[in-house]
Amino acid sequence: MLKQHPFLRALFIFFRSWIIAIIALIILYFAWLREWQMTWGATTEEVSRYMAGDELLEDPALNATRAVGIKALPEQVWPWLVQMGYKRAGLYSFGKLDNGGMPSAERIIPEYQNLKVGDLILPSLKVVEMEPNKSMLWVFQKGAGPWQSATWSWDLYKTNSGHTRLVSRLRQQYTFNSLQEIITWVIIDPMEIFMMRTTLLGIKRRVESN
Amino acid sequence: MVNKNDIVINENKIKTFRWLFYISLFQLLACFIFPIILFPIQILLYIEILIALTVGLLFGLYFLGVNIYGIFIDKRRRPIYIVIITFISVWTIWTIITWLYIEHMYYLT
Numbered sequence: 001m002l003k004q005h006p007f008l009r010a011l012f013i014f015f016r017s018w019i020i021a022i023i024a025l026i027i028l029y030f031a032w033l034r035e036w037q038m039t040w041g042a043t044t045e046e047v048s049r050y051m052a053g054d055e056l057l058e059d060p061a062l063n064a065t066r067a068v069g070i071k072a073l074p075e076q077v078w079p080w081l082v083q084m085g086y087k088r089a090g091l092y093s094f095g096k097l098d099n100g101g102m103p104s105a106e107r108i109i110p111e112y113q114n115l116k117v118g119d120l121i122l123p124s125l126k127v128v129e130m131e132p133n134k135s136m137l138w139v140f141q142k143g144a145g146p147w148q149s150a151t152w153s154w155d156l157y158k159t160n161s162g163h164t165r166l167v168s169r170l171r172q173q174y175t176f177n178s179l180q181e182i183i184t185w186v187i188i189d190p191m192e193i194f195m196m197r198t199t200l201l202g203i204k205r206r207v208e209s210n
Numbered sequence: 211m212v213n214k215n216d217i218v219i220n221e222n223k224i225k226t227f228r229w230l231f232y233i234s235l236f237q238l239l240a241c242f243i244f245p246i247i248l249f250p251i252q253i254l255l256y257i258e259i260l261i262a263l264t265v266g267l268l269f270g271l272y273f274l275g276v277n278i279y280g281i282f283i284d285k286r287r288r289p290i291y292i293v294i295i296t297f298i299s300v301w302t303i304w305t306i307i308t309w310l311y312i313e314h315m316y317y318l319t
Contacts, residue, residue: 006222010229021272095319096256104319194264194309201313 029190037193041200042067042167051169052129052137053151061174062150062189067167068200072207074133074156074164080203081136081154083112085121092202093195106206125152140172149173168200227283234276238269259318267305274298 039047047065070077083089083105089112090104098104119127121138129137133156140150150172157165170192174185245257273294280291308315 006225007229009226010233013226013230014233018272093319094256094260096253097260101253191264198312198319202319205313 034190037190038062038064038066040066040193040197046165046167049155049167051153051155051167052135053139053153053169053171056139056151057149057171057173059173060171061185062170062172062192064170064192064196065167066169066193066196066200067165068204069159070164070166070204070207072164073162074158077156077164077166077203077207078133079108079113080206081156082115082130083109085112086123088112088121091195091199092206093198098195104202107210166200166203168196170196224284227280231276231280234269234273238266238273241266241269256318262301263305263308267302270298270301274302 042065046067051065080089080092084091086098087100087102088105089109090099090102092104095101095103115127115130117127117130121127124141125138126141127136128139129135135156136154138152138154140148140152142148150170152171153169155165155167155169157167159165174181176182176185241261242258245261246254249257277291277294277298281288281295284291308318313319
């Protein structure tokens, strides 16, 4: 009887169509989109290759290896990597969100070039390993909220043509201790690619235009 | 010969559709209005652009579907639906271009 009222009928159609759309999106995401976005730009070899920090997390739920080719030598890319960080040169993604409202740097900043093991990239993201011009490992510390104990590593490879392959790997084991954590992961899992892709392409543009 | 009962059913369909139109319009507007409560004014425009590029477009595409359905079911308001469909199509194209060339979008990065 209630469903005969146009408003209630419309509400019913509205919720029903959203449920169908969400189920379709979930199927699409797990069948194809997730794997594509978790390995965006990376070759099969880059995805399977060992990177610093892999041993810290066994079989993580989030294991994203993304890569970009840069027309420059690794030595020219490295300075842009070491100056990354909150209230430093930014993360080259969405400046106003990840760098305290300031845009990410468009030049190499000499005062941020002396990064060393133990320094903080973000308030809870620490440099744990680094081999200049080759690789770097950042580990999220306690207090990083849902990112606690996640690892973020970088590799730079010189290609035969003298260019660089910049590879980023983000690994995290999901924990579902609260509803807030569940919601966080549901949002982060499909959305984090937007930031990471912007970061990689942001580095590429800056290196190549400088 | 048109049956009186058919006209009533058709009118009900249009009424139901218009409610669906208003509900999905409300949903779309709410996703842009809600951040006003949550975020400071300095980064509000930035947040709104990011919403337009992500979840806002998802709601926009839902509204697009509703409007396409409207063209067939509610012929009296067809011009309104055509304008909305055109607007959301342009919005979708802008979003695709923005994500393809995100590193060159200086207002975002």
